[in-house]
Amino acid sequence: MKKPFSDGDLNGFLDRGTEITGELRFRDLMRIDGKFKGKIQSSNTLIVGETGEVDAEIDVGTLSVSGRVEGTLKAQIKIEIHNKGKVYGTLISPCLVIEEGALFQGKCEMEPAIPGQQTTGSPLLHLAAAKDKK
Numbered sequence: 001m002k003k004p005f006s007d008g009d010l011n012g013f014l015d016r017g018t019e020i021t022g023e024l025r026f027r028d029l030m031r032i033d034g035k036f037k038g039k040i041q042s043s044n045t046l047i048v049g050e051t052g053e054v055d056a057e058i059d060v061g062t063l064s065v066s067g068r069v070e071g072t073l074k075a076q077i078k079i080e081i082h083n084k085g086k087v088y089g090t091l092i093s094p095c096l097v098i099e100e101g102a103l104f105q106g107k108c109e110m111e112p113a114i115p116g117q118q119t120t121g122s123p124l125l126h127l128a129a130a131k132d133k134k
Contacts, residue, residue: 016051050084
């Protein structure tokens with residue numbers, strides 16, 4: 001059975017019951033299911049799972065939220081708020097997807113996409129498709 005991601009795809013995983021305050025930088029894919037407060041920066045994908053709680057200044061390639069996030073959230077490609085996601089703050093992105101049932105309270109600024117970057121579909125599908133092309 002083929003694994004959906006190679007070992008290099010997931011840089012980190014912050015599980016339930018874990019709390020971190022500080023600055024987080026990662027290269028590939030990061031998932032947060034615990035609590036994080038501070039600053040997050042990457043050119044790739046950040047996933048906040050259903051149990052994730054993030055209070056941060058975020059600047060990433062793609063942001064996918066199923067938990068609770070508060071702060072200034074910037075994504076160069078896309079921000080997705082899934083049906084259980086709760087987002088409070090300022091969103092800055094060329095593409096915003098809010099599923100039915102999600103909560104967004106704040107301000108949204110749409111900026112043009114960076115040329116050559118895809119803005120449709122799930123970030124996980126983009127990662128899987130990129131691996132299949134190699």
